Amino acid sequence: MIRVKEGGAMPPGEVFLRPSRVEVDLDAIGANYARIRDVLGEVKLCAVVKADAYGAGAVMVARHLESLGIERLAVVTLDEAVELRQAGIRAPILNMGAIFPDQAPLAVRYYIEQMVFQPELLGALDAAARAAGVLARIHLKVDTGMSRYGLPAEAAAALIARLPEWPALECIGVMTHFPMSDGLDKSFAQLQIGRFSALRREVEGAGRRIPLWHMCNSGGVLDLPEAHMDMVRVGLMLYGYYPSREVRRPFDLRPALQVRTRIAAVRTISRGDSVGYGRRYMAEQPERIAVLPVGYADGYDRKLRNIGEVLVAGRRAPIVGGLCMDACFIQVTDIPEAVEGSEVTLMGSDGGEEISPHDIAARIESVSYEVMARWGRRLPRVYRRGGEIVAIRSDLTAEN
Ligand SMILES: Cc1ncc(COP(=O)(O)O)c(C=O)c1O
Structure with missing residues (x-):
């Protein structure tokens, strides 16, 4: 439940049912967003709001970032994506988590850009999109070394070549992920960049254009500018923290x-x-x-x-x-x-x-x-802007 006080501050002494709370400084999130944007230039920014925006509350954070012009949001479950849609968020939402083919209609219904790497899921999304008379957007996942989701580069190239088999799909992204972008030793990250870049060259060499190639998280944004590519996916830094003590700190962040x-x-x-x-x-x-x-x-x-x-x-x-x-x-x-x-x-x-x-x-x-x-x-999550409480979210009771 989100209760937003209309027209500014809540009266002082507003009683919280519970004195224990998470206070979220929306101005700090906005300032961090601006700092990160500054270093990105033309590169697009996808704000990672999974896991309830790292504890800050996904709906309020997404609303705030949307008001600041965020290009895209990322979550890891369809429920998280649907929560945002039901709260009125209109920005593109990338679901970076795995789904099963029977969930494809839900992803299509809520205009979720789905991470995919399995041909069966591509088929299910294509069928769901055709049934709904829309195009379903996908981001193809490549496993360059995380061993979590995605296809090895060679298999990914083959799958990309097969994409015309699914005419209701619009592949707008190819993505991979760093298991270690925030340590001092960047050799494995460099190996991954090499694998991903080689795949890109191969795909583009074959005349296939996919607009968004993306691999960076917070550590990558700070330490691997050569890997920014078309878009970066940033979570932790938006909330005001560097991913480790080892990374470069080219700008100040405000803990939110x-x-x-x-x-x-x-x-x-x-x-x-x-x-x-x-x-x-x-x-x-x-x-x-x-x-x-x-x-x-x-x-x-x-x-x-x-x-x-x-x-x-x-x-x-x-x-x-x-x-x-x-x-x-x-x-x-x-x-x-x-x-x-x-x-x-x-x-x-x-x-x-x-x-x-x-x-x-x-x-x-x-x-x-x-x-x-x-x-x-x-x-309860207590949201502040300009030092004033502007909203309180309590998942337990509307009285809070
Ligand atoms: C696939 C993916 N991309 C991006 C991120 C964002 O990472 P960070 O919070 O370090 O910016 C995560 C978070 O773990 C992730 O799983």
Whole structure:
């Protein structure tokens, strides 16, 4: 459910049913979009809004990007694409995920550009398009080294030569993907660029023109300008984060997501008292413990037990004890400002301190992508523009 306040700001003190929420700065997404656009020149930009726009909320992000003139959006399931269409998004949508032939009519009905590499699916899309009296757009996937979806270059060339067999299909793209574009060693990425470029030369040499050849994700945009080709597919950078510490940083990005909550209870415990399930943390002296109403069911990883940190009053406070499904504990002995109701930042910045998705990922041996994509549907998404709340999405209740 999306509730958009008409005509500007929500009244201050608007009550959230839940104090734990993901705050999304639409201005930051807009600024990141502009920075990325600047370096691309004529190259087209496809905004990756899969996985609920990496936690930011796909519909609101897509609407905002559409208002800024985005050329194309990308998702990985038909449901994600249909969600956007049903919300009124009109921009071209590329479904980069695999579908089965029986799903072809749905892709056609919602004007989804489908990633394909199987002849059976090409046949099913062609039949569905003919039945609907339209052309179905496809992007042919080539596997240059990810070993996920796609055909090896040679088989892809053969399939491209066969495309006239399916007259209701319009092949507007050929795509491949980097498994490692953001590391220091670019040799495998270079090998992939070589394979993909050779295929392009072969196809074009045979007189076949396909308008969009695309392979770059965020890492490729930053470090492999020779691979930008006709279009790039960017996710993480739109949300304000570089894909790794190794990539070049030719422009500044503004983090767009903050995950916050408020302290639900504070207690002082004595030496020898334990905290939480499993009694994994024992106080060695009297300590002030604050309880946060957010837990692993919200996407806050249990592995953060005794190693995670949050920000309170601009200072770092350690997570102590095991994380519960719906709550966790922080130690605030030295932060007297931490009282019931105090704002707490799990991801984002407060004062001069910042906890990025990379910081959380490093502690739980994960990647920023996973940290972002896991913030759960119980957390309302609160959208800001110009510092004001302009919309709140709650998946649970219209009252929020
Ligand atoms: C096929 C494909 N293209 C592009 C992207 C965007 O990657 P990034 O978020 O690093 O920009 C992804 C995301 O993983 C992807 O799977």
